Structures are given as structure tokens and as C-alpha cells.
Amino acid sequence: MSVSTSRPSEAVSLVTVDYPPVNALPVQGWYDLADAVRSEGRDPGVRCLVLAAAGRGFNAGVDIKEVQGDTGHGTLIGANRGCFEAFSAVYTCEVPVVAAVNGFCLGGGIGLAGNADVIVASEDATFGLPELDRGALGAATHLARLVPQHLMRALYYTSRTATAAELHAHGSVWKVVPEGELMGAAMELAVEIARKDGCLIRLAKAAINGIDPVDVHRSYRFEQGFTFEANLSGVADRVRDTFGKEARP
Structure with a gap:
């Protein structure tokens, strides 16, 4: 289980998340991901970063079992803070971030993809927030960057997912390719971006973030406040305790 970095092409950094079986990250994993993205983005030799995942899915969000194993709120607080740090690291990365999404992109995966450039x-690939089925809230901020407002609400309330083709139709996915061509397509785009002047591409990233109509940091932290309320009231535990039991005979 790890977050690793490599340089598959000049001026392009690849950050790969590998937490089998479904890339549901523990608290430390979110912090490790944040550190890797920030470190690579600060490197003057990097002009574009590709964020990818090993295995059958991009990201399944928070490790629910880790949260369930804590009788207090320490793990929940750690997961919330860790997610905030990872999402923020992707959004504020000094160079453009290309998310290469395969399989499922759920919960925290939406936070990562929604903050990518x-x-x-x-x-x-499928995208969704099954938070209400897992005793959690959050990341509607980032889903709203991928689909129109009313579709975001419908997906959020029902815990349904949207396909890569549907997001492509809404303009939030650049390209949809066969699974075996994903990394090639992501790298092709990253290499094209990395041909730009290193100083200018960093200024461009800062400028585009500066004109964003929504403050993603403040908006997401606002959502997290309701996550704490759900936990303190006991409703989160009641819902979370049913997680993984629905399919059992």
C-alpha cells in the first residue's frame, strides 16, 4: 500500500495511488498523497502532473473500516483533515494536474478528480458520491464542478453514479478511451501541457484558480461541519453500521 512518484516523461510527474483492493485510503494515505502532490508540484523541473491509481478503480474514498474501528472521533477527524489536505494539494498544485480515472471514482475520488485541472x-469509469449510504456527507462541492447543479443534487441524494461518457457530454471529462489506452491518453495530454514554458504555466494555473467562482476550500469545509454533526448526533453510526451488510444473505 503506497503513494509513489515517477517521471515517465520529461517535465511530467506521475503520482500513483495503490491501496488494494479498492483504493479506499486510510488517514495516513490521504496525507501521503497530499505530500506527494505538493512536493512534485514544487519541483521546478515539473510542468504537469498526472494523478493515477493502480488496480481496478481510481478511488473508493475513505477507508470506512478504519473509521468503524475507532470508538472515538479521532479517525473521523483525521480522515476529514486528510481529505481536505489531499483535495487542496491537487487544487493548489503549482502545475496543472491531469487525473487519469479508471473504474470507480467515488467519495474522496470525486474530491480528487473534481479538483484536478x-x-x-x-x-x-463511473463517478459518484455514495456518502448518504455510508453515514457521511461532503464533496458535493467537487461533484458540482463535474455536473450541472440539479444533476449533482439528484446524484447526491440517490447515491447513483454517472458514467465517463455522461461527464464527457457535460464537458467535464476531456477524453474517454478504452481502459488499456488510459495512461497513454493522459500522458499524451500531460506532455503537450509540459511543452509550455515552466514559469508561464505556473502563472496560468495561479491565474485560473484566482478567477474560480467558488472557493472550494471554504465550501468543502462548510460541508464537513455537517459531517461532524451527523456523527455527534449518532445518525452517521446508525447508517455506517449497515455498510457492507446489504448484500449478505
């Missing part, structure tokens, strides 16, 4: 997805 560009998304390239495989044909089997």
Missing part, C-alpha cells in the same frame, strides 16, 4: 477517463 483536466480529467481523462476510461470507458468503464
